[in-house]
Amino acid sequence: MVPRVIFGRGSFNQLGELLAPNRLNNQAPFVYLVDDVFRTEINITSRIPIAYDDKIIYVSTIEEPKTSQVDELVEDIILTSKERPSGIIGIGGGSILDLAKAVAIMLNNEGSSEDYQGWDLVKHKAVYHVGIPTISGTGAEVSRTTVLTGPTRKLGINSDYTPFDQVVLDPELTKGVPKQQWFYTGMDCFIHSVESLNGTYLNAFSKTYGDMAYQICKEIYLDGSLTKKDAQDKLMMASWHGGMSIAYSQVGVAHAMSYGLSYLLGTKHGIGNCIVFNYLEEFYPKDVKLFKKMLDKHDITLPTGICRDLSDKDLETMINVALSLEPLWENAIGKNWKKTITSKKLKELYLKM
Missing domain, CATH: 3.40.50.1970 (Rossmann fold)
Incomplete structure (x- = not known):
């Protein structure tokens, strides 16, 4: 710490x-x-x-x-x-x-x-x-x-x-952070808490911090009743709590797959997480639904089709980067994650993005 x-x-x-x-x-x-x-x-x-x-x-x-x-x-x-x-x-x-x-x-x-x-x-x-x-x-x-x-x-x-x-x-x-960057980095925090709270590595320590980050993000990005100063103060603490939560557990599917986007396409981390998380209803149904509400509320339009024209070789590169992050998959799915998380599965997900 x-x-x-x-x-x-x-x-x-x-x-x-x-x-x-x-x-x-x-x-x-x-x-x-x-x-x-x-x-x-x-x-x-x-x-x-x-x-x-x-x-x-x-x-x-x-x-x-x-x-x-x-x-x-x-x-x-x-x-x-x-x-x-x-x-x-x-x-x-x-x-x-x-x-x-x-x-x-x-x-x-x-x-x-x-x-x-x-x-x-x-x-x-x-x-x-x-x-x-x-x-x-x-x-x-x-x-x-x-x-x-x-x-x-x-x-x-x-x-x-x-x-x-x-x-x-x-x-x-x-105070000078542009709106879209404020949203993408705030969602990085939200996704930290979601992946920690839904992971197999979850423990009382990480859950306490994850719960706090999750609730603050909902208050900032859905409630909208906070003053600008209060929102700045609270988001800084949500970031801290979200980071503490994953320090004692781990992140999951969104981070693993966004690393592939970043490695091959240079996609920045925050927006990369958002692009991936938008298609992860299978893994985080309740939270992806909340995320889509946040997108609508703040009038954020995510890039689409970024993987549409990639070659099979490029897709394989991204998939291999994602699959190499074994602790993330074990946290997200469990020790037997390789039975369900295959190259074919990840290719299907990437092609949606």
Whole structure:
């Protein structure tokens, strides 16, 4: 679990005093990985507490995080710093937070980040790292994974060394999120809770957090009676609870299949989950029905036909990526999931999308 959390409007202003005790020395910088949409956003960049040799690296999130991107960032940080950094601070959405976690891990572990895609492969503790989400829903601020697309698969670095050492939850930072992105990342949170609550890995701990995330998402996306500020505050907490729920259980069918879309087509994670979940009545009938109500209420139209013209080889690639995520399928279906989840079954589902 993340050992230190601060929540509240304006809490971003406390970042300097939170970081100060963790500075190793004046030549060991804090490195800020910042979503490049904030390059000209003075309200954020002017408040980053730069000192000594600290540096800001603006990172594009047009594409999903890649292992090659992690390796390039690590090399750049090592080559341009006098000493190994005091810490890595990620400021942005799920992609930036995942990159920050991965870079922090790889600064203390040899080889390429693709070598650590999987479960509990990391040998050494990551450098001190801090997560500051500027959008709510991904759960990346709390999870023990950092999802990366590698040369042969999309898979997280899942380890006890992955979670942040400190998280700053400031709902004010989410006020400029565009409507569609707000919806897709919020649905990522909703789907986290659905897959956790309906999974075979469910336990009292994960159920408690999953129930809370589920109810908050319904309140925000169906009730609609909350003020904008209250909705921002609550969605940030729903994201946290949804992330905690899957940290103690697992995700399921939507995430497994959306990884295939992301790997082959570059589909962003949030919208990819929505595209897949829209066709999963067989697995989550009650919740897909609720999801469709949310789509209608917020006038969201999902892309269609994205798999229609794919070759059999492309479909096979997506299917193999999805099937490789065995813990997700075991959580969703059970230990005998291979009897029902076949290549033919997944092909039929993908062709609907």
